[in-house]
Amino acid sequence: MKRLIICSCIIVAALTIALSSLLHLNRTTNEIVSQLTQIKNLYSVGRIEESVKLAEETFNKWEKKSKVVHIYIDDNQIIPITSSLAKVKLLLATDTPEVYAECDSIIEMLIAMKDMQIPHLHNIL
Amino acid sequence: MIIKMVINMLVVVIRSIILYSLIIFAIRLMGKRQLGELQPSELVVTILVSNMAALPIENPNLPMLMGVIPILFVVSIEVITSSISLRCRGFRNFMSGNAKIVIKDGKINQAEMKNVRYSIDDLMESLRENGIFDIREVQFAIVETTGKINIYQKHHAQCVTTGMMEIEGQSKNPPSVIISDGEFVSDGLNASELNKNWVLNILKKEKIQLKDVFLFTADETGDYHIIPKE
Known part of the structure; x- marks a missing residue:
C-alpha cells in the first residue's frame, strides 16, 4: 500500500512538472516573441535607440529565463537563441537591415521549441 | 579547453x-x-x-x-x-500470459509447443538444466510466463523421500543467521525465537568474543554452529 501511494505521488509530481514546464515555456516564448516583434516595429519606423534598449532588455530577460528553461530543454536549442539575441543587439547598434532576418529566425526557433513540447500527433509519432 | x-x-x-x-x-x-x-x-x-x-x-x-x-x-x-x-x-x-503445459501424462503436446514457439532443442536443454537426460522420466512439464520450464517427474524417476519410506520424523525450521560479521542479526534472533543472553552464554562457553565471530547460526532447538573470523 505504501508503494502504491509513493508511486501515485510520483506520477502526480511528474505530470505537474511536465505541465508547469510547458506553461513556463509558453509564457517565456510568448514574451520574447512579442518583444522581438516590437523591436522590428521600432526599427522599421526609425526609432533605433529605443529598439537597441529593448533588445538589451530582451536579451537580459532571456538570459534570466533560460536558466529555468535549461532545466527541461536541451542546451542545443537554447544556445542558438542566446547567441542570435546577442547578435540582434549588435545589428541594431550598427543599423544593419539583417536585423529583420535575425529577429524572424529567433522567432521561428522559439516557436519550434515551444511546438516540440506540446504533445501533437506529429510530435509523438 | x-x-x-x-x-x-x-x-x-x-x-x-x-x-x-x-x-x-x-x-x-x-x-x-x-x-x-x-x-x-x-x-x-x-x-x-x-x-x-x-x-x-x-x-x-x-x-x-x-x-x-x-x-x-x-x-x-x-x-x-x-x-x-x-x-x-x-x-x-493480458500482461503476463498463462503458463502452458507442454508435456502431460508423459506425452509431448506438440501443438502447444508450436504455440509457445518452443523447439524440441529448447525443451531438451531445459530438461537437462533440471538434471533430466531421458524424456521418458517426465510426467508433466509446464512453460511458465517467464519462459522457464518446470518439471514433474514420473514416480519411478523421483528421488526417494522419507515419506515414501514411511520413516517418521519431525519437520523443523532451518537454522537462522544469529551473528553476522561480529554483529547480532535481529531478524535471525526473532525467527529462531532465541535471545541474546543465550547466545552470549554460548559464546562464553566456546571462549569466543562477539567481535571475533564471522558467522553464528542456530535453530529453535538450540543447535548452533560458529565460524570464527580468520
Missing part, C-alpha cells in the same frame, strides 16, 4: 552518481519481484530504465529531468500495473 573538459567530466560524474542512486531507489521501489524471474512487463521496464539512465550521462547537454522523470514515471506505472495484476486475473493474463 582543458578546463571545459574537466567541468564536463565533473558534470558527467555527478550525474552518474545521481542516476545510480535513482536506479537503486527505482529497483527498491519495484520490490524483490524484479530481482527474480522477470515477467514480460518487468523485462521491458528493466531495459527501459537502463537506457533512459544512460541518456543524460552520455549527453551532458540533455537536462537531468529527461532521465529522472521518465525513469520514475515508468517504474511507478509498473508498480501500479503489478498491483492491478494482483487483484484482477484478466488483467494479469
Whole structure:
C-alpha cells in the first residue's frame, strides 16, 4: 500500500512538472516573441535607440529565463537563441537591415521549441 | 579547453552518481519481484530504465529531468500495473500470459509447443538444466510466463523421500543467521525465537568474543554452529 501511494505521488509530481514546464515555456516564448516583434516595429519606423534598449532588455530577460528553461530543454536549442539575441543587439547598434532576418529566425526557433513540447500527433509519432 | 573538459567530466560524474542512486531507489521501489524471474512487463521496464539512465550521462547537454522523470514515471506505472495484476486475473493474463503445459501424462503436446514457439532443442536443454537426460522420466512439464520450464517427474524417476519410506520424523525450521560479521542479526534472533543472553552464554562457553565471530547460526532447538573470523 505504501508503494502504491509513493508511486501515485510520483506520477502526480511528474505530470505537474511536465505541465508547469510547458506553461513556463509558453509564457517565456510568448514574451520574447512579442518583444522581438516590437523591436522590428521600432526599427522599421526609425526609432533605433529605443529598439537597441529593448533588445538589451530582451536579451537580459532571456538570459534570466533560460536558466529555468535549461532545466527541461536541451542546451542545443537554447544556445542558438542566446547567441542570435546577442547578435540582434549588435545589428541594431550598427543599423544593419539583417536585423529583420535575425529577429524572424529567433522567432521561428522559439516557436519550434515551444511546438516540440506540446504533445501533437506529429510530435509523438 | 582543458578546463571545459574537466567541468564536463565533473558534470558527467555527478550525474552518474545521481542516476545510480535513482536506479537503486527505482529497483527498491519495484520490490524483490524484479530481482527474480522477470515477467514480460518487468523485462521491458528493466531495459527501459537502463537506457533512459544512460541518456543524460552520455549527453551532458540533455537536462537531468529527461532521465529522472521518465525513469520514475515508468517504474511507478509498473508498480501500479503489478498491483492491478494482483487483484484482477484478466488483467494479469493480458500482461503476463498463462503458463502452458507442454508435456502431460508423459506425452509431448506438440501443438502447444508450436504455440509457445518452443523447439524440441529448447525443451531438451531445459530438461537437462533440471538434471533430466531421458524424456521418458517426465510426467508433466509446464512453460511458465517467464519462459522457464518446470518439471514433474514420473514416480519411478523421483528421488526417494522419507515419506515414501514411511520413516517418521519431525519437520523443523532451518537454522537462522544469529551473528553476522561480529554483529547480532535481529531478524535471525526473532525467527529462531532465541535471545541474546543465550547466545552470549554460548559464546562464553566456546571462549569466543562477539567481535571475533564471522558467522553464528542456530535453530529453535538450540543447535548452533560458529565460524570464527580468520
